[in-house]
Structure formats: C-alpha cells, structure tokens
Amino acid sequence: MSRIVIVGGGIVGLSIARAALKAGQEVVLLEQGPVGNPNGASYDNHRMIRYHYGAAEGYTRMVTDAFAAWARVWDDLGETHHDTTGAISIGLAEDDYAGKTLATFRNNGIPHEILDGAEIAALCPHLKVPGGAWGLLSRVGGPLYANRIVDGLARWNREHGADIRDNTKVARVDLEAVTATLDNGELVKGDHLVVAAGAWLPSLLPDLYANLTTYRQALCYVEPPVQFAESWRRAPSIVTIGDGVGYTLPDLRGAGLKFGAGSHRRLGAPSAGFQSDIAEADYIIGQFAPYLHDAASYRPLRMKVGYYVMDATRKFRLDSHGRSLVVTNCDGQMFKFGPLLGEAIVDMFEGRLSPKALSSWAAGDAAIAPKAAVNA
Numbered sequence: 001m002s003r004i005v006i007v008g009g010g011i012v013g014l015s016i017a018r019a020a021l022k023a024g025q026e027v028v029l030l031e032q033g034p035v036g037n038p039n040g041a042s043y044d045n046h047r048m049i050r051y052h053y054g055a056a057e058g059y060t061r062m063v064t065d066a067f068a069a070w071a072r073v074w075d076d077l078g079e080t081h082h083d084t085t086g087a088i089s090i091g092l093a094e095d096d097y098a099g100k101t102l103a104t105f106r107n108n109g110i111p112h113e114i115l116d117g118a119e120i121a122a123l124c125p126h127l128k129v130p131g132g133a134w135g136l137l138s139r140v141g142g143p144l145y146a147n148r149i150v151d152g153l154a155r156w157n158r159e160h161g162a163d164i165r166d167n168t169k170v171a172r173v174d175l176e177a178v179t180a181t182l183d184n185g186e187l188v189k190g191d192h193l194v195v196a197a198g199a200w201l202p203s204l205l206p207d208l209y210a211n212l213t214t215y216r217q218a219l220c221y222v223e224p225p226v227q228f229a230e231s232w233r234r235a236p237s238i239v240t241i242g243d244g245v246g247y248t249l250p251d252l253r254g255a256g257l258k259f260g261a262g263s264h265r266r267l268g269a270p271s272a273g274f275q276s277d278i279a280e281a282d283y284i285i286g287q288f289a290p291y292l293h294d295a296a297s298y299r300p301l302r303m304k305v306g307y308y309v310m311d312a313t314r315k316f317r318l319d320s321h322g323r324s325l326v327v328t329n330c331d332g333q334m335f336k337f338g339p340l341l342g343e344a345i346v347d348m349f350e351g352r353l354s355p356k357a358l359s360s361w362a363a364g365d366a367a368i369a370p371k372a373a374v375n376a
C-alpha cells in the first residue's frame with residue numbers, strides 16, 4: 001500500500017483521493033480552509049459539462065470519457081448531481097465558436113443538431129435571436145452541481161478511510177523529498193505527493209511556478225423576468241453566443257440562474273480577495289442584453305468570484321517531478337474532467353500509465369484514452 005499526500009481539497013484533490021482509495025492506497029489530504037472551501041474554484045452551485053470545445057479536438061473527445069467517470073462517481077455517491085439540459089452554442093458569424101465546434105463535432109462523430117433562428121426561439125423563448133443566427137445543439141451536457149459534488153466526495157473519502165484535514169495550511173512542499181510542511185512545522189511525508197492547489201500554486205511553489213498567470217472571474221446569479229423563469233429552466237445551457245458574449249447555467253434543484261462572460265476575466269490572484277460590486281453584475285447582464293427579451297427586467301442577485309491558472313495554450317498541465325505531481329493550468333475548464341483526471345493520475349502512480357502519456361493526454365494532445373497509453 002502506498003501513501004498519497006494531496007495538497008488541495010478542490011475537485012482535483014478530492015477526485016485523486018477517491019481514485020487512490022479505490023485502488024487500496026492510503027490518503028492524506030491537506031486543505032487550508034474547510035473542505036469544500038467556498039473560495040476554491042470548485043465550490044459554486046454549478047459548473048458546466050458539455051461537448052462544445054471549439055477547435056479543441058482532444059478535449060472534445062475526452063468529454064465522452066469524462067461522462068463515464070462521472071457515472072462511476074454517481075454510483076459511489078448513490079446520487080446523481082447532474083441534469084441533462086443539453087447545451088447550445090449560438091453562431092453569429094461564419095467562423096465563430098459554434099462554427100469551429102461544428103467542424104470538430106463532424107470530425108469526431110459527436111451527435112448534434114443544427115437549429116435555425118426560429119428553432120432557437122422555440123427552445124429559448126427568452127432569447128431575442130438576431131437574424132442569421134444559428135444554433136449548435138448537443139442533447140447531452142448541462143449543470144454539474146459542484147458544491148454538492150465536492151461535499152459528497154469529501155464525505156465519501158472520509159467514510160472510506162481518507163485522512164482529510166480541514167484548516168491545514170501547507171507552508172511549503174519539497175517535490176523531490178515527497179514532503180509537505182504544514183504551517184505549524186509538522187512534516188507530512190508520502191510515497192507520492194500531489195499538489196492540486198489551484199490558483200494558490202504560484203505562492204506555494206514560487207521557485208517553479210511564480211510565472212504562471214492567475215485570473216479572477218466573477219459570475220452573476222440573476223432573477224429573470226417572471227414570464228421567463230420556467231423557460232430558462234427548460235432550455236439548454238448556453239455555451240456561447242457568438243465568440244464571447246457569455247454562458248448560462250439554469251435554476252434547477254434550487255441552484256439559481258447564472259450568467260458568465262468570458263470577457264469579464266481579469267488578471268488577479270486569491271490574495272486580492274473575493275469581494276465584488278454591483279457594477280460587475282451590470283457588465284455581465286449587459287453582455288447578454290442585446291439577446292434577451294425584456295432585458296431591463298433581469299435583476300442581479302449576487303456575484304460569485306473565483307480564481308484559476310490559465311495561459312494562452314488553454315492546455316491543462318500535469319507536471320511530474322519524480323514521485324510528485326503538480327496539477328495546474330486548470331483554466332475555467334477542469335471541473336468536468338476532475339474525476340477522469342483523478343483516475344488517470346492514480347493509474348500513473350501505479351505504473352499503468354507513463355508520466356509522459358498522462359501529461360500529453362491531459363494537454364488534449366493524445367488521440368488515445370489513458371488506459372490505452374500504458375508505457376507510451
């Protein structure tokens with residue numbers, strides 16, 4: 001039996017813990033806040049899973065494996081924290097995100113439907129559909145209820161013997177020595193060490209990761225006009241309108257209708273805090289306004305701020321350092337892949353997958369699923 005020490009109790013750390021426990025490993029997970037930490041990127045009412053990935057073929061293909069990994073999570077937890085609303089990208093120009101995604105769907109045999117403006121309006125009566133707009137609909141995809149998942153995984157890991165330590169800040173890690181030193185000076189040693197510290201990584205490992213770019217993103221919970229409350233619940237989740245207007249997640253299971261806008265992302269680090277102001281909500285709703293009927297009646301309820309590491313490649317990074325692994329560049333994208341990555345990382349620790357194959361698959365560069373990549 002190996003001992004795996006994990007720094008960070010977000011979706012990545014908790015998913016690795018679950019996969020390690022299922023493989024018979026001993027798990028110690030160290031989290032600076034509570035597990036789940038409301039300031040972590042993983043902790044919000046919902047995150048989206050969908051096939052739409054623009055021209056990124058590797059990540060599009062990984063979504064099928066991600067759904068299979070989520071099914072295994074639901075089996076373990078005894079409940080499904082996901083609803084299948086379907087997901088839609090609305091194309092406004094020939095070569096925008098929907099167009100790129102359509103080419104990827106066709107190359108990879110992803111089932112989809114192409115909708116004209118009238119068909120979009122029938123599915124989404126709350127939307128004012130511009131002339132010439134078209135929709136790329138996938139009938140699968142929708143919200144993953146993120147905070148319930150994090151809480152459920154934390155509970156499952158504890159019940160299966162993991163040593164999950166809340167309010168336990170790691171002051172430094174030594175990747176070569178496979179150790180984490182806590183704030184109080186205690187040394188925690190493993191046979192393997194994983195750093196899954198999200199946007200806190202540059203401050204935890206400045207020698208290696210000070211140059212990462214961290215971003216602040218804020219999402220807006222909104223109350224729609226009463227006549228559209230039900231249609232927003234029944235409509236597909238919106239992945240994009242055009243090339244960056246925004247995305248939406250529905251008010252199902254009491255999660256609240258949420259709007260996000262990629263253009264609202266700013267450079268920033270968790271040390272700047274988690275507060276927000278109402279001008280941000282106005283900006284986000286304003287991005288959607290040209291595409292909403294009765295836009296003036298949308299009321300902001302609250303903002304939710306999160307941070308993540310991202311760079312221009314938009315590729316996840318899994319860096320092996322001997323018996324240690326650092327997970328980074330989680331981007332605004334890794335939640336959906338958390339359980340799948342957790343399983344693949346444990347496969348690597350157990351020798352069923354080489355570090356090189358793991359990192360190239362996680363970067364979306366490999367055509368092969370991880371199990372087929374043993375010793376590549």
Ligand SMILES: Cc1cc2nc3c(=O)[nH]c(=O)nc-3n(C[C@H](O)[C@H](O)[C@H](O)COP(=O)(O)OP(=O)(O)OC[C@H]3O[C@@H](n4cnc5c(N)ncnc54)[C@H](O)[C@@H]3O)c2cc1C
Binds near residue numbers: 199331
């Ligand atoms: C606003 C927003 C919207 C997003 N939308 C989506 C989406 O729709 N779909 C999708 O798939 N993904 C989405 N993402 C991305 C996804 O949420 C993240 O990629 C994912 O949650 C990252 O998980 P993580 O476990 O790596 O990081 P986190 O959840 O941030 O967890 C890292 C944990 O490490 C802990 N930690 C850090 N330093 C230390 C230390 N020194 N000692 C102990 N503990 C430490 C932190 O407290 C934190 O709890 C979104 C992200 C944000 C912010």
